[in-house]
Amino acid sequence: MTANSLVHSKLVCVALNDKAQLAALDATFHQDPYKKPPTQPVLYYKPRNTWSQEGAEVEWARDFDGNPVAAMVVGASLGVVIGKTTCRVSPQEALSHVGGYTVVADYSLPEQNYYRPDIKGKCLDTSAPVGPKIIPAAEIANPDALSISITVNGSVKSVFKLSQMQRSVAELISIISSIMTLQPGEVIAVGFAGNRVPVAKGDKVAASIEGIGTLTNTLGGA
Amino acid sequence: MTANSLVHSKLVCVALNDKAQLAALDATFHQDPYKKPPTQPVLYYKPRNTWSQEGAEVEWARDFDGNPVAAMVVGASLGVVIGKTTCRVSPQEALSHVGGYTVVADYSLPEQNYYRPDIKGKCLDTSAPVGPKIIPAAEIANPDALSISITVNGSVKSVFKLSQMQRSVAELISIISSIMTLQPGEVIAVGFAGNRVPVAKGDKVAASIEGIGTLTNTLGGA
Structure with a gap:
């Protein structure tokens, strides 16, 4: 179902933007079929049926037979909300x-x-x-200095400093805006810790960035 | 830019659904990293910035440096427009x-x-x-019996019978609706001929399905 969402039109995520993860995968990248690490950001979409909000239950996934899946994981990212039409901007003007x-x-x-x-x-x-809300860009001096944590049932499971991203927020906006024109309200999830956090049915998960907010959701299916 | 579009919310495309293409790639599929052909449909999205309409100019793409790319290709598909919320339907009820x-x-x-x-x-x-428009489902007895052609500057370059699809329209709706809930107005491009058609700047391209319509666009950059 399409829940209420802060997202307008598009939610695009950047994969493989954790320097430590890239280093750990380096040997794999040099095997077939690529024989080298990715030279450009690896992107994926979260389409409209995925969009949800602060406080909402996240459905426990089911397999093709309708049975609950054995395992799910969560990652969290700073979400960059585009403010105006953005096409082929330089890193210097991106922010x-x-x-x-x-x-x-x-x-x-x-x-x-x-x-x-x-x-x-x-x-x-x-x-x-x-979510839980959008903090105006003017209040954040340097997005790459932020840090994001994931807590499951009150225990910290992951801390990721955005300074550990392979590409900065400004670089990503520049590159992505050269691939596709971005519109106001579209959201880029700029990077996740390479190690996703395992979650179980009924878990309460909080993703938090100081100065931005804490996004809290509960896994369904308990 | 976001042109007017018949699409609501989502345009998802099915790759590798041409039996002849799958047969031609069989040896490749058995190499690293998979060592077997895909077992499920391979999907990709065309996000909102891609959406366009009958008669519109298609921009000639540019590379990261802003220079026109050397080559572009086109494929065409039957577009299935979802009529009601669709979640985990069987192939029998899909249509x-x-x-x-x-x-x-x-x-x-x-x-x-x-x-x-x-x-x-x-x-x-x-x-x-x-486009150019949506033909009511009731007027199409068997979508898998349709055939799609691509004409460039008046010459037929590709003809693809949907009976050559690895998975039928009903099978695809069933499988995709088990991956994500589909909403009214969302569009599935169910399959393309494996060989995409090369196009050049200024070409006039017509994609046509008898009984559905002809979609005509011109490449920009001439």
Whole structure:
């Protein structure tokens, strides 16, 4: 179902933007079929059926037979909310196109590999809460200095400093705006810790960025 | 830019649904990293910035430096327009969820490989015209019996019988609705001929399905 969402039109996520994850995968990248690491950002979409909001229940996924899946994981990212039409901007001017910042959580099936587009694992209904609100860009001096944490049932499971991103917020806006024109209200989830956090039915998950907010959701199916 | 479009909320395309293409790629599929052909439909999105309409100019793509790309290709598909909320329907009931049919053209960069999600090549601004109109589902007895042709500057370049699809329209709706809930107005491009058609700046391209319509667009940049 399409829940209320802060997102307008498009939620695009950047995969493989954690330097530590890229280093860990380096040997794999040098095997077939690529024989080298990605030279451009690896992007994926969370389509409208995934969009959700602060406080909403995230459905526990089911397999093709309708049975509950064995495992789900969560990642969290700074959400960059585009403020005006953005096409082929330079990194230097990129941040002036940001309207605000928020938190994006990405619930998914555990990733099998890094090759084929994982639509099945990433496009689960209600799997992309965004919020709780949008903080105006003017209030955030340096988005790359932020840090994002994930807490499950009160225990900290992941802390990711955005300074550990392979590409900065400004670089990503520049590159993505050269691939597609971005419109106001569209959201870019700029980077996730390489290690996604396992979650279980009924878990309460909080994704938090100081100065931006805490996005809290509960897994369904308990 | 976001042109007017018949699409509501989502345009999802099915790749690798041409039996002849699958047969031709069989040896490749058995190499690393998969060692077997895909077991589920391979999907990709055309996001909102790609949506366009009958008669519109399709922008000639530019590279990261802003220079015109050397080559573009086009494919065309039957577009299945969802008529009501569709979640985990069986193949038997799937067609009763279709509101109508239309034509989808997919302009892109030539595909480099079949592994990494090709966001850069598929998400070009204005690269997904849909139309010219939606034909009510009741008027189409058997969508899998249709045939789609692509004409460039008046010469037929591709003819694809939907009976050559690996998975039928009903099967695809069933499977995709098990991955994500589909909403009215969302469009599925169910399958393209494996060989995309090369196009040049200024070409006039017509994608046509008898009984559904002819979608005509011109490449820009001439």
